[in-house]
Amino acid sequence: MIHSLFLINSSGDIFLEKHWKSVVSRSVCDYFFEAQERATEAENVPPVIPTPHHYLLNVYRHKIFFVAVIQTEVPPLFVIEFLHRVVDTFQDYFGVCSEVVIKDNVVVVYEVLEEMLDNGFPLATESNILKELIKPPTILRTVVNTITGSTNVGDQLPTGQLSVVPWRRTGVKYTNNEAYFDVIEEIDAIIDKSGSTITAEIQGVIDACVKLTGMPDLTLSFMNPRLLDDVSFHPCVRFKRWESERILSFIPPDGNFRLLSYHVSAQNLVAIPVYVKQNISFRDSSSLGRFEITVGPKQTMGKTVEGVMVTSQMPKGVLNMSLTPSQGMHTFDPVTKLLSWDVGKINPQKLPNLKGTMSLQAGTSKPDENPTINLQFKIQQLAISGLKVNRLDMYGEKYKPFKGIKYMTKAGKFQVRT
């Protein structure tokens, strides 16, 4: 299975290595560097790179390449999914996953990796169990550790792996018992020049933060579960119950976790909350082009659209842009040709607008391609699909927990063609 892992930063330094079987020389990474050079962009590095004696599988997240070395046949997704799980675990442990943080916590990182695999086969990947084995660092504990000289290794032997509910540790205690659920929906859409929708889909997730004492057994039901077309669950969810009653019934892990990912059935029409009006024109003879975009709200169910951000990759022929926004900040990078405009909130009375001219390379003819516009936005307190949580009940424990549900809609891959 997984032989070794190398962590490589964007400048090509191997800053951490871990071997679960005998040691594989780090020179094997040379093949990776070759592939990286060929790919020019980090996103384009092939996920699987064969070398004469090994196979290198990698994921690129947080500006770090996680490169796993394998020697024999293994389903590639097995390795890739595991690498993602490693990243998620680091994020869970340290709040962020970055080169600096990993370097600062190198001993904890190494110990966590040691526990995650045994002989290259996953052993403990549930963050609840790992946290029992190796405690995540906190500022307080770091201070205490420096004074007392202790480490983050759990002083008690963990029992989580042996429990009936392997994803939840036993003996959890809180003074404030609370369970929060965030329903977050993302709209992936392609809008064409004329403003009509070419494709639009809604992907949603329910992220939970559950801090409840003991072994609570929760059920979450929806007003309109039929909306959910395709779902995937955290292992704690009882599948049969969902099949028969469309109710989420589960003993939650402790802390943050993703309860459910879903896709809203394609039959439903997706409400598009914003529109973009654009007028981008290059003229053949002139070295100047005109540029104007306006962003406005469309089907927002009366909510405010905020956090709006417009980015666009301009054609190579564009040398510079001189634009005036009606609100927000804009930048244009003449090297990468990336235009970005941080719009902020949309005020329906006064629509945000960005207008000006582009200076084009003299002597060349107009570019044949028009730039596409990528949009980001957020709408609080709205699940655009209309999904509503009906109720949350707790069984198995006596106390009354505090319950909270939050809805949010975001732009996923939202693109407007021009």
Next chain:
Amino acid sequence: PVTCRHDDLKEMLDSNKDSLKLEAMKRIVAMIARGKNASDLFPAVVKNVACKNIEVKKLVYVYLVRYAEEQQDLALLSISTFQRGLKDPNQLIRASALRVLSSIRVPIIVPIMMLAIKEAASDMSPYVRKTAAHAIPKLYSLDSDQKDQLIEVIEKLLADKTTLVAGSVVMAFEEVCPERIDLIHKNYRKLCNLLIDVEEWGQVVIINMLTRYARTQFLSPNQNESLLEENPEKAFYGSDEEDSKDDKPDAASLVKRKPYVMDPDHRLLLRNTKPLLQSRNAAVVMAVAQLYFHLAPKAEVGVIAKALVRLLRSHRSQGNWAAAKAALSVQGMFEPYLKSFYIRSTDPTQIKILKLEVLTNLANETNISTILREFQTYIRSMDKDFVAATIQAIGRCATNIGKVRDTCLNGLVQLLSNRDELVVAESVVVIKKLLQMQPSQHSEIIKHMAKLTDNIQVPMARASILWLIGEYCEHVPKIAPDVLRKMSKSFTGEEDIVKLQVINLAAKLYLTNSKQSKLLTQYVLNLAKYDQNYDIRDRARFIRQLIVPTEKSGALNKYAKKLFLAQKPAPILESSFKDRDHFQLGSLSHLLNAKAVGYQELPDWPDEAPDPSVRNVEVPYGAWQGLPTLRFSLSLSFPDPESVSESESESSSSSSESGSDSGSRGEESGDQSEEEEEEKKKKKKGKEGPRKVCPESAGRYHRHWRGEGAGSATSWELRNTSRDMGGLQPISPCLDSFTSPALERRDQLITSQPQHVPTAFLPPSAQMLSPVFSTMKTYELLHRMAGEGLSVEYYFNRQPFPPDPHMVAVQIQFSNNTESEVKNLRVSEPKLVSGMRIQEFQEIALMPGSMVGIDTCPQLPGVNWAGSFSLWHVSSSTHSRQFYVSIQPPVGELMAPVFMSENEFKKEQSKLTGMSEITEKLTLLDKCQSDHTIVQRVTAAANVSRVPCGADNEYRFAAKTVTSGSLILITLEQKEAARAHLTVNSEKMVIGTMLVQDISQALAQ
């Protein structure tokens, strides 16, 4: 300075302070993590292996595992510490000792490792057994000579019933002995049933292994269609073959002609993996997808589409795309998701190209116009590689769908005036291929392309144009010689492929229009003669000989025109996904399209299914043909259990009190229990579903009849013609509520009503195989002396009886100890106490087997009867004799285990006090003090499940009576000095009293 710092570390390690040691170890581990060499510290570190401080110890272990291989002699110093750890009472310490010991790659300790693994494989704790499974491949990679011994351990662990072990042992199986598919037979059903509760990574490994297994054991579900659909020619030959077989009176071909019925085990696998498509783990989803792809009937494969599209939509889809790539070529499956594959300008090029591939594959008459409109947008993209791929995609659509060929061609021709040379070049190449299909109509396009030779510089495009003009020079008779003239001028400066095509063009023109081109051709050939490239020189020489007639020129000269201007078939534009079908989908080899080390071939379906009975938990039997028939019929009826349950000792009719009792109970919880029953029924349906698909095979049992005297046993086949008997499975999944912690979760998964009876998943008939519960108590019905050689035993298999969950199943086994056959064995009308009920089933015809003297697991379909414990009588008669026998079940068998949490238990217990509580004091014997024995004794005495309990000295168990569903709660509290209190809470007081007696007896033994 480096050595200085290490001295510093050594000093710290030698100090007495744990904090200094710890600091030193942390710095050393940080060095290892950065890839720095810390091997010279080995002696200083290894000294600390026995350090009391658990934190230091842990880091020392990390160090050891990393460097032991390099410092073998010194590493041996640490071994005794781990050997001690292996004996520790704490299971976690045992496990971690084994883990480190097996990770030290020092060949000299192989025997120690082997011993440790063997011991750990029989450890009480499933966690230690899991670690043992992990250690197996480690030892195997260290010393492959241990294979045979390791296989024994694997075999043993495969029989383990816990979800914790299942994934790890299958992993070990795959690494050590993937070819020993026979080891899986007996565990197949168990693995299928455990699957949903195994951790994610184990699921992937098990699913992949079972895919391979299924390919060797079952018949192709598409055997009929595949012949017809995929290749009509083949179907034709196929039927031919069948016909010829039909001529012969061959038994095998007769079987073959039967309509295909899926093996229930095959169906079991498909059904149990399907929910895992909903896993959050992409690897699991992919594993199930490939399982369906390789094993499911064509009509069912579609279910994976939705899940696969989900993987691809995911934001971290890079790798997912790569892996799922081939599944995407499955025709039609993804059509509803067409729009999910539309391309965004922000997608990485790799994904853009894969999406394009999918869109092209999905294109058909109905959606082609939408797709082409999409393609038009793509052509204007800034990403030129992607534009080139799009042009190729358009070409493929045009070849596949005749309707749009002209549209595509026109579109491509327009691209010829694109400013980007790459785009033009790609278009030329694609147009060339398209024109080859119908050149006559497109001389205009060829002319247009001829003009392009002036501008276009990309060699491949130039070569394509020249080839086109040469090939169709008759359509452009005026232009072709002029192109040759121009090209001969620039010949020396051209790339090699262009030069070759110039020669080609010259030769073709010489043959068709020698008047105009003779000189030009000779000029070109002369130039080529002195070219630097030997290919070009060769070609020129060869062509000159072939086309220019001389006295010496051979017979080929006459055919030169035919050779050069033969009709050439149009190229087929194919998907790059093709030709990978022979690799298992989703495997590394599949992705790379090359066999990776350790890849296990996915076998072809067998032509004839191997014996399905190998998966029965019994040992298969030998030949059995031509022996006389044994008939066995049984019809019993039983009193209403509700009424009798109160009156065990006097087997008279029920008292009025019990009637009112049950009545009031019914009022209180009637609704709820009804619901539960319904649920149970539903569950049963689900479970029995596939069996009903083919009742014939489900009803056919192959059994051994065990003989007590060695060498005098008869083996029989029992053929059960009764459908009612279909519920009595020959095998049941081997689960055990005590060894499988996840079992309770499974149970909750089903109904998640904690108080329901988890009968469907508690079939401890498999206890016969369990090392822990090795003794299934059997009761004698007829002694072999009294029965004149025929002995009859029965036992309670604790399995649910599907036709009626309110009945208790009994299995009866007959053993023939005589030398001759026993004929016409029947059970005649039993004498029943009034009110008793019995599940009726029809006559069973038994085929006796030949004489086999081996000991087997005697599992017979049994008598099934509603739970009560009055006497009943069975008379079984051989052709000459009649025996009167009776069965009296112990009270502990009349219940089914219930899962509940500690809190629920307490809540229920508080409702059942006073009259409903029966307590007894008892003394526990020495040998009966350990947790394990107590639990084992209690569960042997009664069919109950353990309830988790916070206190050390307390044991709790819960069950429900099978007939009425009344709760029975058992508490055993250990006091000091071997004394204990046993409490049973139940509204059925008689049951309670008897249970107290039985349990205290069991504990006192």
